Amino acid sequence: MTNSSTWSEESFFETPERDSIDGGTTSSGALWHSISPRWGHSMHTMCSYQGMFPAKVAHYFIQRYSKPGELVLDPFSGRGTTGLQARVEGRRAVSNDLSPLAYVLSRAKVAPPTWHAIGRFIDDLEKRYRKSSFTDMDVTDDIRMLYHDNTLRQICFIREGLLSKEITTWSQDEFMLAGALAGIMHGAWRRDDTSQYLSISMPNTFSMSPTYVKKFIEENSLKKLDQDVFACLRDKMARLYLDANPGPEGDAYHVDAASFLAGEALKPGSVDLIVTSPPYLQVVNYGTANWIRLWLLGLDGVGRDQGVGRKKLDAALDHRHTFGSYQEFMLRTVLGAQRVLKPGGVGVFIIGDVAAPGKDARPLAAQLWNEIADRTDLRLMDMVEDELPVQNKVSRIWGETKGQATNRDCALVLTHKNASASFERAEIDWDEPYKDGGPDAAHDRLRRVRLTT
Numbered sequence: 001m002t003n004s005s006t007w008s009e010e011s012f013f014e015t016p017e018r019d020s021i022d023g024g025t026t027s028s029g030a031l032w033h034s035i036s037p038r039w040g041h042s043m044h045t046m047c048s049y050q051g052m053f054p055a056k057v058a059h060y061f062i063q064r065y066s067k068p069g070e071l072v073l074d075p076f077s078g079r080g081t082t083g084l085q086a087r088v089e090g091r092r093a094v095s096n097d098l099s100p101l102a103y104v105l106s107r108a109k110v111a112p113p114t115w116h117a118i119g120r121f122i123d124d125l126e127k128r129y130r131k132s133s134f135t136d137m138d139v140t141d142d143i144r145m146l147y148h149d150n151t152l153r154q155i156c157f158i159r160e161g162l163l164s165k166e167i168t169t170w171s172q173d174e175f176m177l178a179g180a181l182a183g184i185m186h187g188a189w190r191r192d193d194t195s196q197y198l199s200i201s202m203p204n205t206f207s208m209s210p211t212y213v214k215k216f217i218e219e220n221s222l223k224k225l226d227q228d229v230f231a232c233l234r235d236k237m238a239r240l241y242l243d244a245n246p247g248p249e250g251d252a253y254h255v256d257a258a259s260f261l262a263g264e265a266l267k268p269g270s271v272d273l274i275v276t277s278p279p280y281l282q283v284v285n286y287g288t289a290n291w292i293r294l295w296l297l298g299l300d301g302v303g304r305d306q307g308v309g310r311k312k313l314d315a316a317l318d319h320r321h322t323f324g325s326y327q328e329f330m331l332r333t334v335l336g337a338q339r340v341l342k343p344g345g346v347g348v349f350i351i352g353d354v355a356a357p358g359k360d361a362r363p364l365a366a367q368l369w370n371e372i373a374d375r376t377d378l379r380l381m382d383m384v385e386d387e388l389p390v391q392n393k394v395s396r397i398w399g400e401t402k403g404q405a406t407n408r409d410c411a412l413v414l415t416h417k418n419a420s421a422s423f424e425r426a427e428i429d430w431d432e433p434y435k436d437g438g439p440d441a442a443h444d445r446l447r448r449v450r451l452t453t
């Protein structure tokens, strides 16, 4: 592959290269490192998310350990990667996450409305906005500093409509709208001072603290763009819907993972494959990293230490454990997995090594499994260690000081102790049939949408 190749050429190559192309490697060879980082369905790009794994990792395990029609579960679904990739590969997808943002993204991806339905929904919403005399922008300075008044008025109108209903009762259109809007809430401008994002120019992957952002705006005299939210949303949708959307509609839940795995939503012995990455010790705070997007979804003050939303999320999410309580949390999770997995089912748990500042890295997954293995009826079938170049790891770039992520992840592959299943090392097929329209058709459609908005 040459440096001048475009993303479309990269995503549509037919014969995968066998060597790593991103500098990464695993204990079982190059595996997904021989595939472009952009590999995967277009809808994966809905919204970036801290701690996310690439679609190609989900695909590898889905292909290796499940068949079309089987049930694939992710109890800590984050931005919903496993669910989306499982659905478009013909599996029945079930996702779950306790963060409202992750829930919205996961639900939008396992059961998206059609391209035409979401188009009509945005048109109607815009008509209602234009007819209204909406002026209610009762927001904190933390939010107000990020947006032009005209843009903020539109965001607040959409937000008010969404929040008038309980999140779990939203329609498919509302989940897609909220997920896509979350994805464009903030991000960097282009060189010519245009932007696909709604905010002042700032990072897209995570939100810096409100105090930091305020100082940054003042010091750099940052300007605000008068962005039309409806036009930006149409543009975003065109990019999300570049690929065809095959596969059965999946489900998404919004509860604590351990309770979910122990509860009635999943029958014992019903799941063929789990592909998940639970939170690792204190690597990412899923609230602070997303305070702007969480505000959109109704949680105020997540960016502030004493904020109501921050306290609520910190009390609910498992991202503040010490190693002792982490073991108990993971034991509950693994026992839940043991309950729901079919006799020959497989659970893949991707866990990163972590290092406290100045200390050696702790091989978290291996240590954890050593501590809890005897208390489960599962056995370790495989352990895939994955090393990524350090610069590709977002939590590193972010400069987290506590429980820092290292450049090593580890996938624990578990199955029932008495399962006689033999898993042959099948060739992984990297073909993406949902890209059938090909890059030309897709880009044509994108251009048409841009011309009409």
Ligand SMILES: C[S@@+](CC[C@H](N)C(=O)[O-])C[C@H]1O[C@@H](n2cnc3c(N)ncnc32)[C@H](O)[C@@H]1O
Binding pocket: 049, 050, 051, 052, 053, 054, 075, 076, 077, 078, 079, 080, 081, 082, 096, 097, 098, 099, 102, 255, 256, 257, 258, 276, 277, 278, 279, 280, 286, 316, 317, 318, 319
């Ligand atoms: C490492 S992230 C998962 C990222 C995901 N694999 C992706 O690609 O986007 C862990 C997720 O666990 C969620 N989480 C934390 N505690 C939870 C709990 N008790 N129950 C359910 N989800 C939880 C967080 O909200 C976060 O989205």
